Amino acid sequence: MTGNLIAIDWGTTNRRVYLLDAAGQVCRTERNGMGLLAVPAGGFAEEVAAIRARFGDWPVILAGMVGSARGWINVPYLDCPAGIADLGAALHWLDDGRTAIVPGLADPAGDVMRGEEVQVLGAVAGGLVPDTALLCQPGTHCKWARVADGRLTTFATAMTGEVFALLKAHSLLADFLGGDVTDDAAFREGVRDGLSGRLTTLLFRVRAAALLGRRPIEQSAAYASGLLIGHDVGGEDLADGQVVHLLADPQLGALYASAIRLAGGTPIIIDSHAAFVAGVTHIWKASQP
């Protein structure tokens, strides 16, 4: 197997390993649940050694929460605006000189990211999005990032996925949120309400609507998800067809694309894995003398 670089997207619950060749093409990948929470304290070096044993003895570049206080080493955030060259110059090198962690970014308005910056800047560097663009990365903590002239200038995070999970697992609404979430009429009604309404009031009405027989209980989850995604999307001014580049898996991508259209925007779904690979490849190159 040929190789050149091992790139690891290491989050809190999942880990994805990519073996890249000299041209930045993916030779092999591995995805599993070996996120931070599954790694014992002090166990990161051993994990990386085991990955090298499986994938080949190549340089390793890591991104994501692995660079946080809960991860291997707490790498300081880099301030926005930041581009590929800034991340390449600010890599945190481990003592072996061939293992590096990409720093996360801080927005001056008071926000942070770790890992998403590689996808965002990789999407630009890889030619997947223009060098001035609005990008959205849905998920537990949904990121909205703006790039200008190829640099990430500002971003904001919404706790959209986490709040939905909290409501589903622990709230008074828990018994009402067991249904499927798809881009259907109930979801779109939720998006429309969530774009401009008061979130905590609209959420209470999910239960009231079921109690009053106004909405079948099996549609409550789709409506509630629409509320949260609508509240999230409503934070950006998307009227007049503003293009939003979505870095998302197909299911969440479809939901956000629908909500962005309802808000007047134009969604374009981008391959987030390709963006990550382009990002680490360009950051790595930028770090080399």
Add this chain to the structure above:
Amino acid sequence: MTGNLIAIDWGTTNRRVYLLDAAGQVCRTERNGMGLLAVPAGGFAEEVAAIRARFGDWPVILAGMVGSARGWINVPYLDCPAGIADLGAALHWLDDGRTAIVPGLADPAGDVMRGEEVQVLGAVAGGLVPDTALLCQPGTHCKWARVADGRLTTFATAMTGEVFALLKAHSLLADFLGGDVTDDAAFREGVRDGLSGRLTTLLFRVRAAALLGRRPIEQSAAYASGLLIGHDVGGEDLADGQVVHLLADPQLGALYASAIRLAGGTPIIIDSHAAFVAGVTHIWKASQP
């Protein structure tokens, strides 16, 4: 001990019993944790018999979640607008003919309440607020109710207290929300941000602000509480000094009063126990032939 009527405010986690004399004055009260969750299935009649054994063999009027599917009997909601006479006429009588449950109310826009209607209409009937007014009942599920000509016309519920509890117990913010919540500078900053901003985005920044050293971690809870209460209060148009009658305990009342002032409104704190007692007394009278 003289008596005339036993009134019980029976919620999910707490229960408060009042013994009232013929003039509607409170002779004796008891408050404990015998809410719905502490009563075994089918155990409500026995609980009421035990209360009569302690307080005297008087008629009993019950209000709150005791009239829900999780309580003694699921009493249908009455539609708004509704006044004291409507509640009196719609009491759900148990087979003994001397025990009655006050029905909850449904708002046509799709909201429900059980128990709060007694306080709201009691505040009016007891002369604590004018017969056309805006009232707010902070708590796990904060109610905003409008009365006109003495009838409750519309209301809305915000999951303010429940969302704060969820975030504190189960979210990524849990480690950041251990501090005290008082009406201080951090709380007021949260209110100002929450009045108009995007809630799920502002909440994520609670953690980011602590990580970036922008706000001491012990001030995070006050700020987050301010965000949620600001988001809640911002749902009403309070500019130009709109009076809000607050039915609240002193601690939560002080926080909401501060937030209402920041939104341009004029808070007036009302004794919620006196309102409840006036409510049950008037509803009981209205039910008598």
